Amino acid sequence: MRYVSTRGQAPVLGFEEAMMTGLAADGGLYVPERVPAMSAAEIAALAGLSYEEVAFRVMRPFVGEAFGEEEFRGLIAESYAGFGHAARVPIVQIGANHFLMELFHGPTLAFKDVAMQLIGRLFRASLARSGRRIAIVGATSGDTGSAAIEAFRGVPGVEVFILFPHGRVSEVQRRQMTTPAEANVHAIAVDGTFDDCQARLKEMFADRRFAEEVGLAGVNSINWARVLAQVVYYVTAAVALGAPHRAVSFTVPTGNFGDIYAGLIARRMGLPVERLVVATNQNDILHRTLTGGEYRKAGVRPSISPSMDIEVASNFERALHDAHGGDSAAVRADMTALREEGGFRVAQGALSALRDWFASGRASEEETSAAIARTLRETGHLVCPHTAVGLHVAAGFLGAVPMVTLATAHPAKFPEAVEAATGLRPPFPRAWPTCMTGRNG
Numbered sequence: 001m002r003y004v005s006t007r008g009q010a011p012v013l014g015f016e017e018a019m020m021t022g023l024a025a026d027g028g029l030y031v032p033e034r035v036p037a038m039s040a041a042e043i044a045a046l047a048g049l050s051y052e053e054v055a056f057r058v059m060r061p062f063v064g065e066a067f068g069e070e071e072f073r074g075l076i077a078e079s080y081a082g083f084g085h086a087a088r089v090p091i092v093q094i095g096a097n098h099f100l101m102e103l104f105h106g107p108t109l110a111f112k113d114v115a116m117q118l119i120g121r122l123f124r125a126s127l128a129r130s131g132r133r134i135a136i137v138g139a140t141s142g143d144t145g146s147a148a149i150e151a152f153r154g155v156p157g158v159e160v161f162i163l164f165p166h167g168r169v170s171e172v173q174r175r176q177m178t179t180p181a182e183a184n185v186h187a188i189a190v191d192g193t194f195d196d197c198q199a200r201l202k203e204m205f206a207d208r209r210f211a212e213e214v215g216l217a218g219v220n221s222i223n224w225a226r227v228l229a230q231v232v233y234y235v236t237a238a239v240a241l242g243a244p245h246r247a248v249s250f251t252v253p254t255g256n257f258g259d260i261y262a263g264l265i266a267r268r269m270g271l272p273v274e275r276l277v278v279a280t281n282q283n284d285i286l287h288r289t290l291t292g293g294e295y296r297k298a299g300v301r302p303s304i305s306p307s308m309d310i311e312v313a314s315n316f317e318r319a320l321h322d323a324h325g326g327d328s329a330a331v332r333a334d335m336t337a338l339r340e341e342g343g344f345r346v347a348q349g350a351l352s353a354l355r356d357w358f359a360s361g362r363a364s365e366e367e368t369s370a371a372i373a374r375t376l377r378e379t380g381h382l383v384c385p386h387t388a389v390g391l392h393v394a395a396g397f398l399g400a401v402p403m404v405t406l407a408t409a410h411p412a413k414f415p416e417a418v419e420a421a422t423g424l425r426p427p428f429p430r431a432w433p434t435c436m437t438g439r440n441g
């Protein structure tokens with residue numbers, strides 16, 4: 001499998017190199033040259049298999065020969081062994097035809113673990129072979145940072161640097177990032193927003209001499225391997241609900257567009273996905289783009305769903321590249337306009353493709369709180385504010401097709417917002433390990 005940059009001016013790479021590189025040298029993001037198809041029979045054959053086996057079958061064609069078959073199976077098994085649920089990513093029913101996909105059973109209680117636990121092991125295996133040393137640099141709105149630190153702390157040959165926006169992450173997230181004692185972990189508070197952190201990151205990658213000197217690697221959702229690992233749970237959920245015989249829709253609490261982009265890849269592989277609904281908080285640039293046709297920055301306002309307080313949604317560039325039919329010159333023009341003029345108008349053809357694939361909605365702060373309270377009342381489940389944004393938006397798209405809303409974090413990770421909405425302090429899961437409970441003080 002070969003990977004090309006969305007901007008068309010970086011070397012074409014194999015899976016392992018694309019993963020180890022992160023951001024492409026031309027500032028673009030790596031995408032597979034061709035998306036492999038799953039036939040209806042292949043999808044049907046996934047019914048009843050373990051999460052790990054589905055993960056292997058879905059990801060294998062994208063990975064090619066980069067990792068041996070047994071090696072890859074072993075790394076997948078290790079990645080999910082530490083999850084606090086036997087199904088790894090269980091789905092629970094919360095309404096007539098509405099389901100929650102619980103993505104928060106990993107070690108740092110957010111969906112980022114699903115990909116990061118695997119990437120950590122793929123990096124480790126690759127570095128052990130090459131003997132290289134690398135510096136992983138990540139920007140985070142909170143959850144990517146804690147998941148990356150958890151996945152890479154103490155890994156030989158790796159230094160981890162995480163930039164997070166000072167005062168704009170939850171207290172649990174801050175502790176998860178700043179309490180690990182391993183010498184290879186460096187959490188850096190930046191006076192600014194997530195977008196500022198991500199901009200610094202992109203500048204570091206753009207300085208090719210520096211990047212090569214320190215062996216710069218990226219594990220943000222700009223990293224293709226992250227997106228790939230997230231494709232798997234769209235498949236497991238759809239199959240559990242009747243794919244390939246029945247279509248399924250998904251509502252995805254969205255910030256950097258990585259998670260929902262994985263849903264588009266699943267659809268392009270042949271999974272019967274009826275609708276992918278982008279759910280945004282008050283930072284609704286993606287909703288405005290899909291409805292109004294113009295991607296234009298308006299400034300980020302901090303919200304109670306901080307992991308989605310983002311305006312420059314990096315992975316939107318991947319969707320744009322697909323919507324432009326792979327025309328990298330068109331992507332370059334859009335990205336130049338975004339940088340120089342703060343926005344761009346999506347060309348008509350691309351916009352209709354995007355609207356074919358994605359619907360969208362937004363939740364205000366009040367609507368988010370109300371959704372947390374209503375969900376508790378109607379189902380007995382406490383949900384995190386990001387999940388609540390998804391539930392608020394999903395309510396407008398319920399119908400004959402089963403809707404799966406992605407529960408992207410555990411409510412205990414955002415206790416203030418949950419308690420303010422319900423009066424209840426969400427308890428941490430029974431066996432919650434690592435930095436909050438002793439190993440690191």
Ligand SMILES: *Cc1c(COP(=O)(O)O)cnc(C)c1O
Nearest residue numbers: 143255256257258259307408409
């Ligand atoms: C990262 C994150 C999101 C947004 O996911 P993207 O892939 O950036 O769109 C939503 N909710 C939570 C809890 C997150 O950590």
